[in-house]
Amino acid sequence: MKKFIAREARERFEAREWVELISNSRTFRTQDQTIFNHDDLPMVKNELSMTLWLKLQSYPSDWATIFHKGTEHYVRTPGLWLTAGKSKLHGRFSGNWNSNVGVWAAGDEFALHKWYHIAYTLSDLEKRLDVYIDGEWVGHFPFLVENVQSQKVTFNNGPLYIGKAFTIGFDGEISNVRYFNWRLSVEEVRMDIHVIVILVSSTSIVILASTSIVILASTSIVILVNTSIVRLDCKQNISY
Template sequence: MHYYYFYYLVIIIFSNSISVFCQKQEQRTYRELITKPIIFTPEYNKIISHVDLPVVKNELSITLKIYLTSHGSGPTWDSVFYKGSMGTSNTPALWLKPNESAPCPRFSFTGHFDAGIDMNDYGFILNRWYHIAYTLSNPDKRMNFYIDGEWVGSLSITQIQGQSIIFNDGPLYIGKPFFLNGFAGQISNFRYYNFRLSHSEVLIDYSGEDPTKHNDNDECLNKSFVDLTIAFFLGIMVMVLGGILFIPKIILRRSYQAIPNPMQ
């Protein structure tokens, strides 16, 4: 009956693999820093300490809704959010171009303090709500930017081996950073994620739902499918190896039981 214990061991290994992968998904979290609309002026800001944000290892995302009441007149660009210390790291950051409020998402990576994209064709219209999503991934070496659920821009690091995104432990400024100006308008539903939102997850956030709850429902079977497949085939390999060890013993035992007793 030893082979029954062997199959029981395989079941334990496979179920534990599923549990481990699901626990990894539970580490994906966020904090909603602003829920109801808050009015911002070029002189007003909201500062969040680094220790009050979800722990970021190599990915992050920010989503928010923004409503502009006027365009900045320059000469400096207006800030929507900025994390870090002036001149060292601005990961992540979002600026608005003067006079037209075109979004300019930025970040820092090895050798480049202020890398990003200028969305000159996407100037925000005044007195209208927009949904913004900013995602950043060091494993992917890439920043993506979305407006109202539509993927509108990205920037990739080209020297994959020698350059990395520079994260920082500075505070997060929403609105005015340091001596620079913030924007004039409102922000609501400002969320700070400790992982990179996929496009489908951006759309979930855009709809007002929670991407992390969506992941808890089915992420373990969808995005971890490859990992679970590997675990399955490892289980098959263990079964085969176990069969090589146990099946000959079972055959010998049955053969022995089939030999007639000469004393009968």
């Protein structure tokens, strides 16, 4: 697990950080779980996002957890499940007016044995939750306009579960699970699909991006992605 700091955000004195929690593909059965402590995640103030790749081996007979952060069933910011049987995305969070709100059943039913890129973005500032599949917007939960000033997302200090939490987990494979402390834009969600981070050592990484040129040096990495240059400094926390 390696944390990253957004360079342009750092220069604006904003603490934009993200971490890749799971890199290589892992197989999960419905009783399997991986747990990450709250203190190992980037500090969240009022926004967060999670992205991942998922391939199902079978459809769940009950609500199946993909990820869930919280200390109990209805402490769930963020939370993402597969609906029972149909396997659509059920994106949830807890608010100060309701402990269980969000997108009920986003997108089409997942095909088995096929990889999908999934993104969950949440912002208390913008008062919205969005869900994406393969870079396409498939679900949205807007806060009530008449109560927009009083409604607040309830973030928590609980652990983050991948797979089984307070319901069964998914049956399949998962990879490239990333946790961000800001709400990804549509463009950032789509770029995330094409970026793979490979940790080589404590001071160097390789980043692979489709249709991109990667130059690896001992102290920095320069990446050309769709004519945009991204530079990474290899320090204790790799800057982005």
